[in-house]
Amino acid sequence: MKKITIMAFLLAFVLAFGACEEPQNNAPVLRNPEGTISYLFPSYEGFYYEAPSVLTEENRLVVSYTTNATEGAEDSVIAVRTAAKSGSAWDFxxxxxxxxxxxxxxxxxxxxxxxxxxxxxxxxRGTDYAYLMAYEASPAAAEKRFSVGLALSSDLKNW
Incomplete structure (x- = not known):
């Protein structure tokens, strides 16, 4: 019984101190052109932001997310926001x-x-694209089954 108690204590000790790793300094920081920390979304009042997805390219960060098109409404759309790399920060x-x-x-x-x-x-259909988006959708508000759609783009603006 003593061996099990000692092993449990050692395991808890290793797990506790293993989780105390120093944070990495190379994490991307979102900053606006003035150099202060920036919010990713332009407005929070009346809008929801869900299901974010991030694509990192060499000098660009692409974030897609689900939001409502109209303030206060439940009219979901998929929005895309890009950021240019500026030193070690991203300009959104x-x-x-x-x-x-x-x-x-x-x-x-x-x-x-x-x-x-x-x-x-x-x-x-004979046209080349640089980006592919997979997304889900349904034909009715009460629908619990969703289908998967694919959208293509060359510039992240026209899908």
Whole structure:
């Protein structure tokens, strides 16, 4: 019994001190052009921000997330926001753009969200694209089953 108690104590000791690692100094810091820490989203009042996804490129950070298009409404869209690298910080001065919105009538006319972007080389119907986004959507508000959609872009603005 003594051996089990000693082993449990040693395991707890190792786990406790193993979790006390020094933070890394190379983590990206979001800063605005004035050099102060920046908020990723332009406004919090009346808007929700969910399911963020981050794509890191050499000199650019791309964040996609689900938000509402209209303040105070439940009209989900997928927005994309980019940041340019400025030294060791990221400048999020560019305004967010809507990448995917619900269609007027179709399988994705409600609950568009959870977009995830990957960079690469994609060809669809003879046209080359640099980005592919997978997202989920449903045709009705009460729908509990979602379908997966794919969207393509060359510039992160036109999908």
């Amino acid at each position: 001065s560019a305004e967010p753009s809507v990448a995917v919105a619900p269609s007027a009538d179709g399988w994705d006319k409600y609950n568009v969200g959870n977009g995830d972007i990957v960079a690469g080389s994609f060809t669809y």
